[in-house]
Amino acid sequence: MPMRPGASASGGASLLAAFRVVFVGGVISFRALFNWLNPYIYVPTMLIAPVFQILLFAYVGRSAGVADDGFYVIGNAVQYASIPCLFAMANTIAGERFTQTLGIVLSTPVNRVALFVGRSLPVVANGWFVAMVALFVGGRVLGVDLPLRVWPGIALCVVVASASCTGLGLLQASIALRVRSTAVLSNIVFGVLLVFCGTNVALDALPAWMAGVGRVLPLTHAIEGARRVAGGAGLGEVAGLLAREAALGVAFTVAGLLALRYVEGQSRRHATLELQ
Amino acid sequence: MNGLRRSARVLFTLWWLQLKIVAVSAFDGILNVIYPLFFATTAFLMFGQSGNPEALVYAGLGAAVMGTWSAMATSASGALQSQRWQGTLELLVCAPTRLALAVLPVTAALATVALYSLVATLVWGRVVFGIEVQIASPVAFVVALAVTLASLATFGFLLSVTVVRYRTGWALGNLLEYPGWLLCGFLVPLDLFPGWVQWLAQTLPPTWGMAAIRSAAAGQTPWGEIAVCAGLGLGYAVLATILSERLVDSARRNATLALT
Incomplete structure (x- = not known):
């Protein structure tokens, strides 16, 4: 139940309100703000484009004579989860600003953690779906045969990857409170993840400093985990990688929430909340 | 003669105006320089693993031109959508000149700015990866580059006019970015593809x-x-001009111009 400013609520009522904000508000916001849900946009951008990214790098790999197709299918499919995760999280701010509702949202007495965590859950689910479709279709097109038994493990790796990348998206959303060109920002972060996360060049083949940067970014450990699972490793063998990926996701989420709180205050002081 | 002079004036004035707008745009100007660099870097790292210096030079030249395709596929298809968001698409369509003359300079300006990307990628490859691209015939190189950019502008023109009628048409441009990189021989030799794909690639300027x-x-x-390349570019320009008239008629009939 929503609270009026200044009203007090019992612990149970406020918990219920937080749950409503997380689950109901999250889904409504996702449908309203992620305007790529139109099938004419969603299918080409979210379902077909990642397959072509896989094909591009698989063929570059063939041309350069390095690594096999499976390496690129898994790397690029998991990495493409970053597109929905980064863009949708940035839209939680930019979309509200565009429709001039950002001020209203931020002036509500709602719990900010519930507000933004709620908005991130559908994003994680969508990121997972996009990556899994890319993995399946990209694999079929290139003839990369992944046995049925490895799919649950890969699916778990992709869930963790999407969640940690959404954490980074939350941090980016805080920047979107001050930076108006969110599409530019999301594209640049996507590019950084493409180069540094071992997507197309294994970490041990990257220069040491780049591999070092990659290890503190989302996706890197999940991509490595997914490749190992595809190679026959059990979940126990990649648990450490997934734990590191999850820890990075939590760290980025906490950093994002703190940054949102700080930048929100700054935006109020500088009256920049609704600058288009 | 007066009509020809008027058309040339419209083309030049609009190209110059759009160039000034695009050159300072974060998305169409700055991102179009930076974004292809991520893909070029990845390609350089991949070809670097092969240990073949010739392959690296091949990638260096291809990656440099690759960014020009991005400028067209993504930015050209989004150019008229931006006008729609800003509420100026209707004014553009109502301008007392052919729509082709109003839209072609927009994509020509994008193609011009794509030169930033080309130069930036060549410099990036040289400075960071030590890739030395030798140009044996500079005059032919400049002509080839100019014709490529001009034909890209007409291809972008074709993409952009679809947005006049279909408000989700910009997604088509996003979709075409990777296929273009794949098919146009920037990083992958065409003989690695099946015959039908090679045939398809030949239809792209x-x-x-x-x-x-x-x-x-x-x-x-x-x-x-x-x-x-020039012939194909001209063909796309004619096709886009015919299409633009039909799509504007359809947009007027269905009242879709102002729909965001």
Whole structure:
């Protein structure tokens, strides 16, 4: 139940309100703000484009004579989860600003953690779906045969990857409170993840400093985990990688929430909340 | 003669105006320089693993031209959508000139700015990866590049006019970015693809433009490839002009111009 400013609520009522904000508000916001849900946009951008990214790098790999197709299918499919995760999280701010509702949202007495965590859950689910479709279709097109038994493990790796990348998206959303060109920002972060996360060049083949940067970014450990699972490793063998990926996701989420709180205050002081 | 002069004036004035807008745009100007660098870097790292210096030079030249395709596929298809968001698309359509004359300079300005990306990628490859791209025939190289950019502008023109009628048409441009990188011979030799894909690639002007640029850089004769590239570019311009008239009629009938 929503609270009026200044009203007090019992612990149970406020918990219920937080749950409503997380689950109901999250889904409504996702449908309203992620305007790529139109099938004419969603299918080409979210379902077909990642397959072509896989094909591009698989063929570059063939041309350069390095690594096999499976390496690129898994790397690029998991990495493409970053597109929905980064863009949708940035839209939680930019979309509200565009429709001039950002001020209203931020002036509500709602719990900010519930507000933004709620908005991130559908994003994680969508990121997972996009990556899994890319993995399946990209694999079929290139003839990369992944046995049925490895799919649950890969699916778990992709869930963790999407969640940690959404954490980074939350941090980016805080920047979107001050930076108006969110599409530019999301594209640049996507590019950084493409180069540094071992997507197309294994970490041990990257220069040491780049591999070092990659290890503190989302996706890197999940991509490595997914490749190992595809190679026959059990979940126990990649648990450490997934734990590191999850820890990075939590760290980025906490950093994002703190940054949102700080930048929100700054935006109020500088009256920049609704600058288009 | 007066009509021709008026058309040339419209083309030049709009191109110059759009160039000034695009050059300072974060998305169409700055991102179009930075974004292809991520893909070029990845490609350089991949080709670097092969240990073949010739392959790296091949990638260096291809990656440099690759960014010009991005500028067209994504930015050109989004150009008129931006006008729609800003509420100026209706004014553009109502302008007392043919829509083709109003839209072609927009994509020509984008193609001009794509030169930033080309130069930036060449410099990036040279400074960071030590890739030395030798240009054996500079004059032919410049002509090949100019014709490639002009044909890209007409291809972008075709993409952009679809947005006049279909408000989700910009997604088509986003979708075409990777296929264009894949098919136009920027990083992958066409003979790695099946026959039907090679045939499809031959219908895209940048395939011929890239081949001409490589020929010019290697000191071979690129004029045949340049001619085909120019011919295809002209073909796309004619097709887009015809299509633009029909799509505007349809947009007026269905009242879709102002729909965001």
